[in-house]
Structures are given as C-alpha cells and as structure tokens.
Amino acid sequence: MLDYEKTRAWRSADTRHAYTAKDTILYALGLGIGADALDPKQLRFTYEKDLVALPTMAAVLASPGAWMRERTELGIDFLKLVHGEQGVVLHAPLPAAATLVGRSRVVRVVDKGEGRGAVLHVEKTLADEASGQLIATAEQVLFLRGNGGFSAHGGGDAPAPALPATPETPPDLVVELPTRPDAALLYRLSGDLNPLHVDPAVAARAGFPKPILHGLATYGTACHGIVKAFCEYDPSRLTSIRARLSSPVFPGETIRLECWRLPDGVVAFRGRVAERDVVVLSHGRATL
Numbered sequence: 152m153l154d155y156e157k158t159r160a161w162r163s164a165d166t167r168h169a170y171t172a173k174d175t176i177l178y179a180l181g182l183g184i185g186a187d188a189l190d191p192k193q194l195r196f197t198y199e200k201d202l203v204a205l206p207t208m209a210a211v212l213a214s215p216g217a218w219m220r221e222r223t224e225l226g227i228d229f230l231k232l233v234h235g236e237q238g239v240v241l242h243a244p245l246p247a248a249a250t251l252v253g254r255s256r257v258v259r260v261v262d263k264g265e266g267r268g269a270v271l272h273v274e275k276t277l278a279d280e281a282s283g284q285l286i287a288t289a290e291q292v293l294f295l296r297g298n299g300g301f302s303a304h305g306g307g308d309a310p311a312p313a314l315p316a317t318p319e320t321p322p323d324l325v326v327e328l329p330t331r332p333d334a335a336l337l338y339r340l341s342g343d344l345n346p347l348h349v350d351p352a353v354a355a356r357a358g359f360p361k362p363i364l365h366g367l368a369t370y371g372t373a374c375h376g377i378v379k380a381f382c383e384y385d386p387s388r389l390t391s392i393r394a395r396l397s398s399p400v401f402p403g404e405t406i407r408l409e410c411w412r413l414p415d416g417v418v419a420f421r422g423r424v425a426e427r428d429v430v431v432l433s434h435g436r437a438t439l
Contacts, residue, residue: 155306163215181338192384209287213253228297236292238393265300314434322409394435
C-alpha cells in the first residue's frame, strides 16, 4: 500500500549532471535529427560547431534515479508504473554543454480509487551549477496502476487541472517524422537503459511483439517537429512543451505530428503513427 505521507514528502538530494557536446549530439541523433546530414539547420544539433540543444533534453538530465523502486517503504508498486505525461518549461535556453544541478520532489499524489490506480506528479528543477540560474522545470506524471485505494488510510491530493483537449478541426499543419529502426538503441544511451526497449524477450514478456521506443523519445521527436515547423530550428524560441504519452511507438514507424496554431503563440499538437493510425501523443501544447 502506498504511504501517502512518506511519498508526498519525498525530495531528492541535489543531483549534479555534467554533460558535454557529445551527449547533446547523441540525444539529437536518438530522435532522428540529422537524418538529412546536409541540412545546415539539423547540423546545429549534431555538429559541435555552433551546437544547440533540443529543449526536451531537460527531461533526461540530472535524473534522481530509480528511487521509486529503491525506496520500498513508500509502497509504490514499481512494476505497475506507467509514464503518463511529460512537460518541460524553459526559463533560459538549455546549454549545449554544462554542469547542472537537479532537484526533484513529489508535488501531487492523487488516489483514483481501489482498483483504479493513483497518479503521481514529480517536479524537477535544473539550475546551472556555476551561476545558480534556473534553466528548466520538468514535470513527470506517472500512473501507478497498483496503488489505488491508498486514501482509505489517509491523505491524497486533488487532481491536477485537466489538460486542454486536442482541437476537433482539421490540423493547420502536419509534420512527418520518421523514426530510425535503431532509434531505441541510440536513445537508450541518453540514460534510460530499460531492456524493454532493446531486448525482444523482455518486450515479449511485457506483451509487445518487439521492443518499443522510449516514451520520452516519442516526446522528444514531437519537440523536434515543433522546432522544425514553427521555430525555424531555433530551439530558444520554444518556452514550454507538454503532452500525454498515449501509446507506444515501434522503432522505424513514422510519427505524424498534427498541429494547430492557437492564440498567444500556443501550438496544440497530437502525434499519430502513420502505419497503424494509432494516437501515440495527445493533449499536446507548446508555447513559443
């Protein structure tokens, strides 16, 4: 049973992460940036000359590690955990190489009821070690399928406001984003070494016909599409991006990013796998 008080009070120690141009390039390659090796705009993400970082890299930097599995006293059923949503807010452009300090904390724990699971919100701030400048705030929303009903023993927060729905009108713009057949093999080198994304036997035990792409790789690919279509490949123009991770992508599939221009520099988006006509990202919002 999830212990609400202990889980809600969880804070990480300061997590120092020194990353280099090589890490930034590897992250971009894992998302398919650089597929056109002669495109000078894509080269800015994959060549150390005038290198820039994709904003969603903030989601993978200074991770606090597998604390939900290791802190058994919290009562989180780690094997039934699903990454449901991800958001990143940029307070300053993410450097292409730096030493950042991450501080993570639980900000909301919602009980959906016995047999219906719980929802856990974890916030991470990233600050430059040298100057102390706040660079980004990331929020990870996790669905704890095995932890519903904990509020019967006390505690529980109100649900977060619902994400805005995807517009029902035809999209204003569609961006086709092919993923590489070896995308998961590359992307895992940015920090997530879960064998679900590389080992066919592990994927089969989880009910998949083959390894699936990381959810954060799908999220990062959407960011690539937004930066490409709306920012002329200038990542400093993107100030936030959030989406719900609706369904897995198999490496090699094409993500069709459907986009709507909204007032005040907001872009609504939805990701759909072209080959299977399955929505893999929903309720997407980016601000420019």
